[in-house]
Amino acid sequence: MAQKTVQLRVKRQDGPGARPRWEHFEVPHAPGKNVISCLIDIARKPVTLEGRETTPVQWDCACLEEVCGACTMLVNGKPQQSCSSLVDNLEQPIELAPLTKFPVVRDLVVDRQKMFKNLERFRAWVPIDGTYPMGEGPLLSAEDQQVRYNRSRCMTCACCMEVCPQINGRSDFVGPAVIGQVEFFNLHPSGPEEMGKRLEEMMGTGGIHECGNAQNCVAACPKEIDLTDAIAEVGRQVTIFAVKKFLHSS
Amino acid sequence: MAKQRIIVVGGGLAGLMTTIKIAEMGVAVDLFSIVPVKRSHSVCAQGGINAAKDQQGQGDHPDIHLDDTIYGGDFLANQTPVKTMCDAAPQIIDLLSRMGVPFNRTPEGFLDFRRFGGTLHNRTAFAGATTGQQLLYALDEQVRRFEVAGLVTKYESWEFLSLIRDEDDGRVIGITAICNPDMSIHHFAADAVHICTGGPGIIFGKSTNSYINTGAAASRCYQQGAAYANGEFIQVHPTTIPGEDKLRLMSESARGEGGRVWVPKDGKPWYFLEERYPKYGNLVPRDIATREIFSVCVEEGLGLDGKNQVYLDLSHLDETFLNRRLGGIMEIYEKFAGDDPRKTPMRIFPGVHYSMGGMWVDFEQQTHIPGLFAVGEVEYQYHGANRLGANSLLSCIFGGMVAGPKSIEYINGLKRSADDVAPSAFAAEQNRQIEVFDDIYRMTGKENPYDLGDEMGEWMTNNCTIVRHNDKLAATDEKLVELLERWENVGVNDASRVYNQYVLRTRQLKDMLQLARVICLGALRRDESRGAHFKPDFPERDDENWLKTTMARHTPEGPSLEYEVVDTSIIKPRPRVYSKS
Ligand SMILES: Cc1cc2nc3c(=O)[nH]c(=O)nc-3n(C[C@H](O)[C@H](O)[C@H](O)COP(=O)(O)OP(=O)(O)OC[C@H]3O[C@@H](n4cnc5c(N)ncnc54)[C@H](O)[C@@H]3O)c2cc1C
Numbered sequence: 001m002a003q004k005t006v007q008l009r010v011k012r013q014d015g016p017g018a019r020p021r022w023e024h025f026e027v028p029h030a031p032g033k034n035v036i037s038c039l040i041d042i043a044r045k046p047v048t049l050e051g052r053e054t055t056p057v058q059w060d061c062a063c064l065e066e067v068c069g070a071c072t073m074l075v076n077g078k079p080q081q082s083c084s085s086l087v088d089n090l091e092q093p094i095e096l097a098p099l100t101k102f103p104v105v106r107d108l109v110v111d112r113q114k115m116f117k118n119l120e121r122f123r124a125w126v127p128i129d130g131t132y133p134m135g136e137g138p139l140l141s142a143e144d145q146q147v148r149y150n151r152s153r154c155m156t157c158a159c160c161m162e163v164c165p166q167i168n169g170r171s172d173f174v175g176p177a178v179i180g181q182v183e184f185f186n187l188h189p190s191g192p193e194e195m196g197k198r199l200e201e202m203m204g205t206g207g208i209h210e211c212g213n214a215q216n217c218v219a220a221c222p223k224e225i226d227l228t229d230a231i232a233e234v235g236r237q238v239t240i241f242a243v244k245k246f247l248h249s250s
Numbered sequence: 251m252a253k254q255r256i257i258v259v260g261g262g263l264a265g266l267m268t269t270i271k272i273a274e275m276g277v278a279v280d281l282f283s284i285v286p287v288k289r290s291h292s293v294c295a296q297g298g299i300n301a302a303k304d305q306q307g308q309g310d311h312p313d314i315h316l317d318d319t320i321y322g323g324d325f326l327a328n329q330t331p332v333k334t335m336c337d338a339a340p341q342i343i344d345l346l347s348r349m350g351v352p353f354n355r356t357p358e359g360f361l362d363f364r365r366f367g368g369t370l371h372n373r374t375a376f377a378g379a380t381t382g383q384q385l386l387y388a389l390d391e392q393v394r395r396f397e398v399a400g401l402v403t404k405y406e407s408w409e410f411l412s413l414i415r416d417e418d419d420g421r422v423i424g425i426t427a428i429c430n431p432d433m434s435i436h437h438f439a440a441d442a443v444h445i446c447t448g449g450p451g452i453i454f455g456k457s458t459n460s461y462i463n464t465g466a467a468a469s470r471c472y473q474q475g476a477a478y479a480n481g482e483f484i485q486v487h488p489t490t491i492p493g494e495d496k497l498r499l500m501s502e503s504a505r506g507e508g509g510r511v512w513v514p515k516d517g518k519p520w521y522f523l524e525e526r527y528p529k530y531g532n533l534v535p536r537d538i539a540t541r542e543i544f545s546v547c548v549e550e551g552l553g554l555d556g557k558n559q560v561y562l563d564l565s566h567l568d569e570t571f572l573n574r575r576l577g578g579i580m581e582i583y584e585k586f587a588g589d590d591p592r593k594t595p596m597r598i599f600p601g602v603h604y605s606m607g608g609m610w611v612d613f614e615q616q617t618h619i620p621g622l623f624a625v626g627e628v629e630y631q632y633h634g635a636n637r638l639g640a641n642s643l644l645s646c647i648f649g650g651m652v653a654g655p656k657s658i659e660y661i662n663g664l665k666r667s668a669d670d671v672a673p674s675a676f677a678a679e680q681n682r683q684i685e686v687f688d689d690i691y692r693m694t695g696k697e698n699p700y701d702l703g704d705e706m707g708e709w710m711t712n713n714c715t716i717v718r719h720n721d722k723l724a725a726t727d728e729k730l731v732e733l734l735e736r737w738e739n740v741g742v743n744d745a746s747r748v749y750n751q752y753v754l755r756t757r758q759l760k761d762m763l764q765l766a767r768v769i770c771l772g773a774l775r776r777d778e779s780r781g782a783h784f785k786p787d788f789p790e791r792d793d794e795n796w797l798k799t800t801m802a803r804h805t806p807e808g809p810s811l812e813y814e815v816v817d818t819s820i821i822k823p824r825p826r827v828y829s830k831s
Contacts, residue, residue: 125391126350137347139359
């Protein structure tokens with residue numbers, strides 16, 4: 001009996017700015033196999049389907065269970081984590097390509113630092129006084145905890161950025177992920193002052209007004225974060241903040 | 251003296267807490283990590299973090315936490331640091347809560363606590379079933395604050411390669427590291443270096459660990475003179491789902507919330523843990539649960555469909571309850587195994603999970619190399635011969651709270667800063683590392699690091715985990731030596747100087763093999779059974795001969811083993827029997 005195999009088409013790019021090309025591979029099938037196991041098989045023996053020797057495909061990964069966000073790529077055109085992309089659920093040849101909204105480092109590896117920079121810009125932290133013992137933190141209702149927990153599962157994976165039409169060469173939109181984080185921190189009982197700073201920033205370049213309400217983000221989020229709710233809530237907070245600011249300045 | 255800096259290698263919970271403590275005291279930190287720190291392996295932690303806050307009227311106390319931890323670890327852990335950790339735990343939870351970790355709450359809005367293995371108290375704070383992720387993010391956010399304030403500089407996508415030591419007094423004065431995007435190798439000066447690089451699970455091929463948990467960084471320090479302690483103590487977690495690329499954990503919290511382990515026997519469910527351990531039931535410590543599952547499957551032949559699998563059953567519990575408290579792991583099971591654990595029992599089997607052993611450190615987290623500290627899973631200090639669930643996140647964070655300030659004390663006492671050392675010392679080590687990589691790029695043999703790694707993993711898993719026999723351990727060490735020879739025959743098929751994982755893995759593999767020998771030989775030598783280390787030929791714990799810490803030192807011929815007495819100053823060792831009440 002012929003051994004079952006998996007076929008893949010992979011978009012290769014040797015380095016930043018290099019010209020992309022496609023390569024075709026075939027690797028052994030196994031029950032429960034995921035895309036990452038296929039990439040490891042390619043690395044063992046980097047030969048294309050046509051029998052041409054090539055280099056191992058480069059990709060990023062860490063946790064292998066869809067909590068770290070590292071291995072996001074386009075799998076058959078859809079942004080998702082390659083660890084939880086099981087080959088039996090995918091049409092073949094499986095097409096792998098790097099995310100398109102970030103600079104390519106090599107092959108399937110992209111540089112998502114701008115998402116971390118966004119977290120800096122929007123002060124995505126609780127401004128604690130220090131790490132010394134100061135007693136318990138604030139009480140929080142179980143209901144608010146559930147909302148905060150939902151937002152807190154964002155693994156900066158970039159699926160929402162990839163599908164957002166507003167993130168393109170012509171706009172500076174910061175994207176849905178960080179807006180979810182702004183809501184997350186604004187929900188924390190401490191620091192209304194920080195909230196003001198976040199909202200002020202949200203009114204600046206690439207802020208929430210750039211959202212075109214396409215709602216692709218919420219569908220693409222692998223952690224089912226209610227991104228559209230978060231955007232609506234932060235939008236509301238920005239409006240109130242702007243009105244108050246206007247009243248105070250007059 | 252020039253302005254002093256401290257290097258932290260690793261941005262999991264241990265590295266981030268260390269960084270926060272140092273930056274908070276006003277000293278600048280250079281923080282290195284293979285992946286962006288927010289993607290560190292700590293995100294995987296599911297079940298929770300322990301602290302005896304006694305919020306449920308059960309009479310819990312840090313002293314009971316201490317006793318559970320020492321007893322659970324079969325008396326191999328030094329007791330003084332474990333006591334300090336257990337005493338500090340309630341304040342650590344408060345701190346994390348202040349940082350905004352969305353811990354599950356009681357109806358009134360207080361922190362909720364659940365049960366975990368090896369204790370009779372509800373001591374584990376949790377955020378759904380993704381506690382590690384939530385804790386890591388909270389620390390990551392605080393580090394980002396210090397980054398914006400200019401106190402922390404991150405080097406993400408950089409891999410630590412070696413220590414730089416002062417020629418005169420041997421103290422650490424910096425590191426070399428490779429920048430993955432362009433494969434360039436650099437040196438960095440620092441007056442103290444913290445190694446917070448996590449566990450070595452990938453040495454066993456498949457484990458519950460992340461792909462990057464090779465143990466290579468610890469091995470490199472060991473090969474440069476740091477001692478590696480209790481390497482033979484490897485925790486095999488009782489409940490993981492088998493996978494092609496990794497074993498995915500089904501957290502102990504599943505049993506903490508009421509999950510039951512069983513196999514069909516005579517047409518009926520047999521809850522063998524509950525029957526054999528009436529008091530602790532499904533929540534016996536991991537080493538014990540693992541050996542029971544192993545014996546039910548392998549010795550009694552009762553595994554599901556003749557396979558090495560048993561049921562972990564949540565299907566009798568309420569769905570909303572499950573979603574709120576265990577949602578994260580149920581998603582994992584659904585995604586990777588395809589069934590809904592709310593409705594059908596999960597199929598699980600033991601898998602390599604955690605290393606109790608690690609770099610030797612003193613009670614201030616410092617290694618034998620002056621100025622070199624180690625924190626987190628990479629060090630050996632808190633868990634003895636078997637770690638209790640939800641104690642690791644605690645030890646990572648607590649260790650960082652000790653190591654950060656201690657390293658500042660240390661640098662304040664120095665007479666000369668690393669900046670005063672002649673630049674040639676740094677350049678020499680940098681050049682040595684450049685040569686190591688140039689040699690790898692020139693390799694033209696027939697082997698590849700992935701197949702060699704699989705072979706290492708199979709041998710280590712088969713012979714150096716749940717049940718250990720001296721003849722097989724000896725054969726495994728021979729195999730490891732053979733693999734080290736075959737490593738010389740790897741062929742590198744990728745000359746690229748951009749993000750070359752193949753070359754990086756080749757380099758890591760050699761270091762993994764060196765560390766695998768430490769694990770294997772430590773096990774071979776220890777002729778007793780204690781915690782996770784079980785030898786049928788020596789089934790009893792032997793305090794007279796073996797109540798001691800293994801310390802491996804690197805020599806060109808391989809590991810040389812020495813032993814050190816264990817601090818039992820607080821609790822007198824007693825037999826460990828969970829079956830009796
Ligand atoms: C699936 C799973 C679930 C778990 N659940 C729990 C739980 O519920 N409760 C609990 O207490 N424990 C749990 N544990 C254990 C716990 O998660 C780990 O022991 C702990 O997170 C280790 O943290 P760390 O900071 O020491 O290392 P890690 O989080 O592994 O971080 C290591 C860091 O070092 C970096 N690094 C590694 N090598 C290098 C190098 N050469 N150069 C530069 N950087 C490097 C990495 O990039 C990373 O930033 C679990 C473990 C697993 C696998």
